[in-house]
Amino acid sequence: MLPTLDARLTAAAELVLPGKPVADIGCDHGKLTAVLAASGKYPRVIGADLRPGPLAKAEQTLEHAGCKDRVELRLGDGLSVLSAGEVGTIVLAGVSAQTTWEIIEQAPWVSQVGGPRLVMVPATRHSELRRWLWEHGFALAADRPVQAAGRWYAVMAAEYTGEVRIPTFTECLFGRTAEWPEGAGYAAWQKAKLPRFRLGVPDGTELAEEIDKLLDGSPSQTR
Structure with missing residues (x-):
């Protein structure tokens, strides 16, 4: 039986490039890995995790879903389990923004034109991940706001272009979420956190x- 994905992982699955191998890094219990494998859209699916426990559970998930033979499970840290050019999409879901960019930094082959698409679901600090991506030569191909278990998430797809840009605070806050019907709800959630954040910003500065x-007023959301 195929596992049910929440809104975050459903959105992440929809951003994976079809027709090319895909890796689910930090696959945990393997729910997304199983759904990707069962779809038949990818010639190869790799599920990886840092710990043996989740990998064992992922193996059970794949067995119950009837797609164990279509997945290769690998034990290892971050992208060390992959080699350059091995996959078309790398999924990094459920870790913090900082952990996400630290994983990317440890694999320089990702930051190459023509490199893999990155599909990310940062658990926290969406704005900081957007800033890091833009300042390190990545472009956002998609930036989808979704609600799951009463929380807002941003499901991002990024590809390396080599074009470095210095975004504004507002651009980092909203990204490209205004392109989606859920964008207004996400923007309201982001704005609701601003008064507290403003307390730590010195008066008279550009950021203030x-x-x-x-x-x-209403936020000037930008692409």
């Missing part, structure tokens, strides 16, 4: 002025 404008 940008935040004050956001708090005074």
Whole structure:
């Protein structure tokens, strides 16, 4: 029986490039791995985790879903389990923004034009991950806001272009989420956190002025 995915992982699955191998890094119990394998859209599916326990559970999930023979499970840290050019998409779901970019930094072959698409679901600090991606030459191919278990998440797909850009605070706050029907709800959630964040920002700075404008009126969401 195929496992049911929540809104986060459903959105992540929809952003994986079809027709090319895919790796689910930090696959945990293997739910997303199983759904990707069962779809038949990918010539090869790799599920990897740092710990043997989750991998054993992932193996059980794959067995129950009837697609164990279509997945290769690997034990290892981050992207050390992959080699350059092995997959078309790498999924990094359920870890923090900082852990996400640290994993990417440890695999320089990802930051190459023509490299793999990255599908990410940061558990926290969405804005900081967007900033890191833009400042390190990645472009956001998709930035989808979703709600799961009463929380907002941003499911991002990024590809390396080599074009470095320095985004504004507002761009980092909302990304490309306004392109989706759920964008207004996500923007309201992001804005609700601003008053507390503003307390730690010195008056008279450019950042303070940008935040004050956001708090005074409707956000100027940018692509």
